[in-house]
Amino acid sequence: MGGADLVIASNRGPLSFRMDGTGTPVAADTAGGLAGALDSALRGTEATWVAAAMSEADRAAADAGLMTRPGLRLVTVRPDLVTYRMAYDVVSNATLWFCHHHLFDLSRRPRAGRGFAEAFDAYRAVNDQFARAVADTAAEGATVLVQDYHLCLVPGMLAVSRPDLRTVHFSHTPFADPNMWRVMPSAAGHELLEAMARSTACGFHTARWAAGFLGCLEDHAIAAPPTFAAPLGPDPAQLEARVASPGCRAARARIDELVGERSLVVRVDRIEPSKNLLRGFWAFDELLETEPHWRGRVVLLALGYASRETLAEYLAYGTEVEHTVARVNERWGTDDWQPVILDVADDSDRSFAALTRYDVLLVNPLRDGLNLVAKEGPLVNERDGVVVLSREAGAFEELGEATVAVNPYDVADTAAQLGRALALDRTERTRLAGELRARVEKRGAGDWLKDLVAAARS
Ligand code: F6P
Numbered sequence: 001m002g003g004a005d006l007v008i009a010s011n012r013g014p015l016s017f018r019m020d021g022t023g024t025p026v027a028a029d030t031a032g033g034l035a036g037a038l039d040s041a042l043r044g045t046e047a048t049w050v051a052a053a054m055s056e057a058d059r060a061a062a063d064a065g066l067m068t069r070p071g072l073r074l075v076t077v078r079p080d081l082v083t084y085r086m087a088y089d090v091v092s093n094a095t096l097w098f099c100h101h102h103l104f105d106l107s108r109r110p111r112a113g114r115g116f117a118e119a120f121d122a123y124r125a126v127n128d129q130f131a132r133a134v135a136d137t138a139a140e141g142a143t144v145l146v147q148d149y150h151l152c153l154v155p156g157m158l159a160v161s162r163p164d165l166r167t168v169h170f171s172h173t174p175f176a177d178p179n180m181w182r183v184m185p186s187a188a189g190h191e192l193l194e195a196m197a198r199s200t201a202c203g204f205h206t207a208r209w210a211a212g213f214l215g216c217l218e219d220h221a222i223a224a225p226p227t228f229a230a231p232l233g234p235d236p237a238q239l240e241a242r243v244a245s246p247g248c249r250a251a252r253a254r255i256d257e258l259v260g261e262r263s264l265v266v267r268v269d270r271i272e273p274s275k276n277l278l279r280g281f282w283a284f285d286e287l288l289e290t291e292p293h294w295r296g297r298v299v300l301l302a303l304g305y306a307s308r309e310t311l312a313e314y315l316a317y318g319t320e321v322e323h324t325v326a327r328v329n330e331r332w333g334t335d336d337w338q339p340v341i342l343d344v345a346d347d348s349d350r351s352f353a354a355l356t357r358y359d360v361l362l363v364n365p366l367r368d369g370l371n372l373v374a375k376e377g378p379l380v381n382e383r384d385g386v387v388v389l390s391r392e393a394g395a396f397e398e399l400g401e402a403t404v405a406v407n408p409y410d411v412a413d414t415a416a417q418l419g420r421a422l423a424l425d426r427t428e429r430t431r432l433a434g435e436l437r438a439r440v441e442k443r444g445a446g447d448w449l450k451d452l453v454a455a456a457r458s
Pocket of ligand 1: 011012034148172173307308369
């Protein structure tokens with residue numbers, strides 16, 4: 001049998017498209033850290049990457065032969081769009097994402113009525129299309145790396161159709177604690193775990209998330225496959241080139257002009273509940289209240305990008321974020337000082353430029369598989385900036401000791417730690433920034449990929 005020796009399967013691929021005014025597909029920035037990080041890990045490997053056409057524009061691009069990437073073979077899975085939306089919106093994003101991040105508002109969600117059962121059929125159908133695409137392309141005994149909660153059923157399906165394959169399932173999210181997994185619709189919850197457990201091995205960014213998975217399996221009396229922790233890291237050379245690009249330099253000049261001599265706190269996140277933007281703004285408000293010497297002397301630049309805008313929870317959260325920022329600005333702003341600048345334009349040049357300039361980087365998710373921004377910032381920052389990091393982010397395991405730690409649920413603590421980080425003296429800032437860079441440089445995207453391949457072959 002011919003075919004590929006290394007196959008990656010992920011919902012989102014390295015390329016995404018939007019329609020221009022004439023109905024022609026044009027390349028767009030691909031949202032989400034996973035696809036970008038995978039792209040740099042896979043560059044030049046000649047691997048086959050199976051990903052979904054997520055929109056009409058992606059389909060049109062695939063039809064026009066635009067889904068190509070040098071050094072990779074891209075295979076596009078094209079589920080019917082209604083089926084795809086049910087799988088992606090209802091099961092992946094509104095249920096699994098919320099469960100793994102412990103975000104459910106339990107008096108209302110999950111509802112798990114007939115609508116969910118229908119959506120789970122759609123999820124099964126999309127996973128089946130992925131499994132078939134992998135089976136069609138993989139060589140005898142090939143290594144298959146299945147990514148994330150969108151594709152939990154794929155390892156189980158491949159174990160039946162292609163038992164010769166070595167399949168690793170890797171979760172980029174946290175994994176729910178067993179008591180939270182009990183909230184999942186019963187049959188679906190069991191089926192998902194059983195299918196993941198058919199993998200050759202299951203990987204996570206930290207031992208803590210692996211332990212969550214093992215606890216859930218135990219609760220369901222399902223035999224556990226080998227598990228491993230393999231944190232992802234950014235590619236330093238690629239980041240360096242990115243921040244040196246004309247687009248980033250121009251964005252940096254605009255930020256310098258905006259901020260002037262003031263201290264700068266930056267945050268860069270997808271606008272969504274697990275990123276905990278609201279408590280970040282409430283904490284900044286408390287800082288200005290409790291430490292009045294910062295009034296007029298510090299700016300919080302919050303760079304958000306919208307995603308999953310078909311979810312009611314996300315839309316409501318985005319509105320609350322805007323109102324909260326407006327309230328902080330009304331309360332403290334003056335004619336020549338806007339305390340919080342919220343920019344939600346989808347502009348990655350601007351985000352990387354801000355990472356070069358921060359004095360403090362605020363990364364305070366409620367729960368996060370890893371958080372790549374916490375690793376990208378220290379690599380490109382030019383001011384020995386301090387990272388204020390949630391102890392609930394996966395990256396905390398590697399970076400925690402070189403950051404200012406926060407309990408993300410505690411606004412008073414976050415305000416105090418922001419104040420502490422802003423006030424650190426030059427010697428301490430330089431020490432922490434050097435230590436952070438050294439920790440981040442220990443592991444790149446290539447190391448992560450090697451760990452996954454090794455887990456498949458062991
Ligand atoms: O940032 C990584 C991540 O959180 C992954 O866990 C996940 O696969 C991806 O984002 C999903 O994002 P999107 O819905 O934008 O594809």
